[in-house]
Amino acid sequence: MKGRVVIVGGGVAGMQTALSLKALGIESLILEQSRQLGGKLTGWHLLFPTFTPAQDVVAPLIRAVRQSGIQTRFGCKVVSVDSRRVILDSGERIDAAAVVLCSGSTLFNAKIKEEYGYGIYDNVFTSADIEQMMNNGKVAMADGRTPERIAILHCVGSRDEKVCQRHCSKVCCITAVKQAIELKKLFPDADVFNFYMDMRMFGPGYEELYRRAQIEHNIHFVRGRISEASPLMDSRVQIKAEDTLTGRPLRMSVDMLVLMVGMRANDDNAFISSSSGAELAENGFFKPRNSFMDNVLSTKEGIFLVGTISSPKTVGQTLNEASAAAIRIAEYLRYGN
Amino acid sequence: MRRGNWEEYQKSIADDNYYYARSCIRQNFFPGSEKAFLDIVANRLGRNIYDDPLHSSCTGIGYHSDIVPLDTIMAVVARQFALMNEAGYENLVSSCITSFGIYTEILSTWEEFPETEQRAAETLYKATGRTLVKPKNVAHTSDVIFHLRKQIAEQMTRPLINVRTGEPLRVVEHIGCHYAKIFPKKGIGGSEFPYVLAGMIESWGGEVVDYPERRHCCGFGFRNYLVQANRGYSVANSQKKLESMAPYRPDFIVCNCPGCAMFLDKWQYTIAEMEGTTYGQGGVGIPVLTYEEMAGLVLGYDPWQLGMQMHQVDVEPLLDKMGVEYDPATKYLGVNGKYIGKPEQAVVNGDCPSGFYSMLSL
Amino acid sequence: MATNFGFSISKPRVIDMDANNLRKSDDILASMPQLQSCIGCGACTASCTAGNLTSFNFRKVHTLVRRGEYTGVYEELNKCMLCGKCRLLCPRGINTRAAVMTIKRTLGDF
Secondary structure: OOOEEEEEOOEHHHHHHHHHHHHOOOOEEEEOOOOOOEHHHOOOOEEOOOOEEOHHHHHHHHHHHHHOOOEEEOOOOEEEEEOOEEEEOOOOEEEEEEEEEOOOOEEOOHHHOHHHOEOOEOOEEEHHHHHHHHHHOOOOOOOOOOOOEEEEEEEEOOOEHHHOEOOOOOOHHHHHHHHHHHHHHHOOOOEEEEEEOOOOOOOOOHHHHHHHHHHOOOOEEEEOOOOEEEEOOOOOEEEEEEEOOOOEEEEEEEOEEEEEEOEEOOOOHHHHHHHHOOOEOOOOOEOOOEOOOEOOEOOOOOEEEOOOOOOOOOHHHHHHHHHHHHHHHHHHHHHOO | OOOOOHHHHOOOOOOOOEEEEOOHHHHHHOHHHHHHHHHHHHHHOOOOEEEOOOOOOOOHHHHHOOOOOHHHHHHHHHHHHHHHHHOOOOEEEEOOHHHHHHHHHHHHHHHHOHHHHHHHHHHHHHHHOOOOOOOOEEEEHHHHHHHOHHHHHHOOOOOOEOOOOOOEOEEEEEOOHHHHOOOHHHOOOOOOOOOHHHHHHHHOOOEEOOOOOOOOOOOOOOHHHHOHHHHHHHHHHHHHHHHHHHHHOOOEEEEOOHHHHHHHHHHHHHHHHHHOOOOOOOOOOOOEEEHHHHHHHHOOOOOOOOOHHHOOOOOHHHHHHHOOOOOHHHOOEOOOOOEOOOOOOOHHHOOOOOOHHHHHOO | OOOOOOOOOOOOOOEEOOOOOOHHHHHHHHHOHHHHHOOOOOHHHHHOOOOOOOOOOHHHHHHHHHOOOOOOHHHHHOOOOOOOHHHHHOOOOOOHHHHHHHHHHHHOOO
């Protein structure tokens, strides 16, 4: 085998893959598009369902990558991939013994759901904005006031044919419960309403957290998708939904509307797929070779998948996949596949 | 109001040589609007526009009321297109949102299901001997005014400014459901933040006022209005909008759709007569204008020439704010100087019939 | 005299959370926090003795109360036969039978 294992993406998926490979004695090179390691988790505040600071996951991984001497190159935009090499937008070709796609997914652009007025109305935010505000230590309305009523809308850019995102982004429900509790802790006098279509509490401790949000934090859950947001005179927002459990339309004004943006497939997945021959699923994410035995293998030999490149998933699942992929890569390098 | 990028919803609007398709409602309830449109486009802005006496109703109201079958309306629309072609035009301009919706929807249906176009062409040929030729460009009349708004601004004599305060007039706009809710990309600015009327208002010095129920339907609803027993929820929709906009103290409402202009105007009368409620300032209604009337006013037309005496809600408070000079004595004189009759007193115009409020306060 | 046009203006069906007062609902939830854990599964209504013969729907009624819609609730809850079957089924362990009594007591003859 010529060259090292090339890892595309330096988020938690790429870092853990490199570390797991290193532990097996396999050298790798991380190609990161931005100027730093950490990926999407950089800038995230706390992780569900344990309220663990995201930095407690990201920082040790970055430290370990540096200490173990794993080579990392920044500002590398990958335009073409096959199982033997990666081509950058500069035209540079990098030989690879195997390629691991760890380039994750893209947060849905909430502006596309025009009816919610994100970017137009001052007090409409995304889940990512809230994490940023939490990190900055200042969560407030646009004019600095303390919110008294907050609505959180699930499934923005998920399960929505209108924006070509049919899939469930999986982590937003539990993120919404987590953020609702965080907001309620910050503003104990505020009413927090979560508008959901289904509550998908699939992970360990998630349902329990949902129950605690209901009983201990008095967070209101309304089953119904918000149909539109409109401005009020004082820059607050009016929302409309159906309270489907009572079968009646519901209207209320809120101080803040938080949109739980989903994960969508990266735009460049299509180029990487067509150059490499690794197939995409209908939703634009990379398709695993087999959903049970070969989750971390793409449909093309020598190209591996870790993290949200193949579907929305949690940090924990991503890290597990990294370890699993390292073992499969070692087998591939030794025996072929 | 801050907006997203309305330019993402650009559509092509022909610059000249229009074939004009009139509106049933507008001709009856706002008769000066269509005349003003033709005059502005042809005489003020020097465009060629053809008002064809041969063309008919699009039958959209009948269609949406389950009276006119789909094949029939397709044949009627095919005939309008055939007439346009015979007259030597290829840019259709529809004066009505219902018609605009019908034309775009039928063209799209013909695109998706070519056999329906075939059938409409055959029906047309058998019935009239005419040949279907589809238009190159379909626009609504407000699209044309929007397209020409800067040229209108150059000739403007009365901007949308309150002459007493020097402040911009506060304008509420209503684009009508079938302008962009069927095909958001066929409407300037899309359906959530439409810019077709807002662009005119901003170009002519006014201020667009956003309000919570801006996107809500006026409540016309075709069959919902046509059956008397159902009018209760037609009027309730207008009422919802009026209640929502009233706190913003708009100086007037401008409508895109003939039906919306009619209902937002006349339901104000109805609500005032039934419940004694008015939504404007000083105990009267909020004037409701068509965009042609708005364009006419800024270009210096006489309000009575624009047909504004036909409104249910008196427009004089707005005319006074704009500094429009008008002769109250000629309000109810028709084009030939003949008296056209005067409406009875109405609560919406501040006339309080004796005993009305004493009854309400019981 | 107000004019009669042969129809009346329809009243909105919307639950207006700005107009509704949640104080009584908050009182109910404070005395019975478990009621907040309802996930709307409908097992209570499916098994309801009264609900199979009348329009009584406990899931819907208590949800309306939590939105501040109190009108008619007391009469509606009078349809409950207090058999207790719903309580046996609730996956969240809500004492639904007690909830009926708590809501009635708090709202009174609203």
